[in-house]
Amino acid sequence: MNGKNSDFWQVHSEHYLEMAFRYDRRERIRNPDGYGKRTGKCGDTIEMFLTIKKGRIHRVSFDVDGCINTNACGDAVAHLAEGRALAAAWEITPEAVIDFLETLPPQNHHCAELAVGAFYLALANYQELQRETWKKLYPRG
Numbered sequence: 001m002n003g004k005n006s007d008f009w010q011v012h013s014e015h016y017l018e019m020a021f022r023y024d025r026r027e028r029i030r031n032p033d034g035y036g037k038r039t040g041k042c043g044d045t046i047e048m049f050l051t052i053k054k055g056r057i058h059r060v061s062f063d064v065d066g067c068i069n070t071n072a073c074g075d076a077v078a079h080l081a082e083g084r085a086l087a088a089a090w091e092i093t094p095e096a097v098i099d100f101l102e103t104l105p106p107q108n109h110h111c112a113e114l115a116v117g118a119f120y121l122a123l124a125n126y127q128e129l130q131r132e133t134w135k136k137l138y139p140r141g
Contacts, residue, residue, distance in 0.1 A: 011103060012103045013101065013102035013103045015076070015100055015101055015102055016072055016101045016102060016103045016104060018075075019071075019072040019073075019075040019076045019079065019101060020068045020069070020071055020072035020075075021068075022075050025060065025061050025062060025074075025075055025078045026061070026062065026063060026064070026071075027049070027061040027062075027063070028047070028049065028061070028063050029049035029051065029061055032049040032050055032051060032122075033050050033051055033052040033126050033129065034048075034049070034050035034052065034122040034123055034124075034125045034126030034127075034129070035047070035048065035049055035050070035121075035122055035125050036048045036117075036118040036119060036120065036121025036122035036123070036124070036125055037118055037121065038114050038117045038118040038121065039114075040066075040070075040110055040111070040113075040114040041110070042066070042067075042110065042111075043066070044064070044065065044066025044067060044070045044111065044114060045064070045065045045066060046062055046063070046064050046065075046066065046070055046073075046074050046114055046115055046118045047062060047063045047064075047118060048060060048061075048062050048074070048077070048115075048118040048119050048121070048122040049061045049062065049063075049122065050122045050123070050126055052086070052126060055085060055086055056083060056084065056085055056086070057081045057082055057083065057084050057086065057089055058082070059082060060077065060078035060081050060082055060119070060122075061078070062074040062075075062077075062078060062115075062118070066111075067108070067111070069104060069105065069108040069111040070111040070114060070115065072101055072104065072111070073097050073101070073104070073111045073112045073114065073115035073116075074115045074118075076097045076100050076101055076112075076115070077092060077097060077115045077116060077119045079100070080092050080096060080097070080100060081119065086123065086126075089119075089123055090120070090123060092116060092119065093116060094109065094112035094113045094115075094116045095112075097112040097115060097116060098112050
């Protein structure tokens with residue numbers, strides 16, 4: 001094993017490592033309260049699924065087709081969002097995700113933008129479904 005690979009565990013923060021290797025939020029929810037999907041220029045795709053209860057984000061799950069950094073960012077968004085009121089959830093930014101992870105490589109900061117973008121789409125979808133409740137009866141395939 002070369003030095004670069006063995007250093008991986010030492011150069012990353014505990015938050016980064018936990019979010020990168022945590023998989024309990026990796027789940028596709030059928031008929032979520034909010035849904036968003038984004039694909040980045042890098043080819044990574046992330047889908048976000050929201051469950052809302054009493055005006056708060058109860059659960060965020062996601063599915064990633066991409067790198068470990070996108071997984072870490074998706075999990076960080078979920079961690080930062082769960083339990084928040086909807087209005088406060090809009091305050092989660094790519095910078096907040098990067099700060100939380102502490103050691104996301106600079107060349108992968110676009111992964112935070114991708115995850116937050118999918119999350120914003122899920123929040124917007126939730127708001128749309130609240131205005132037009134009939135749409136929830138016909139979920140997207």
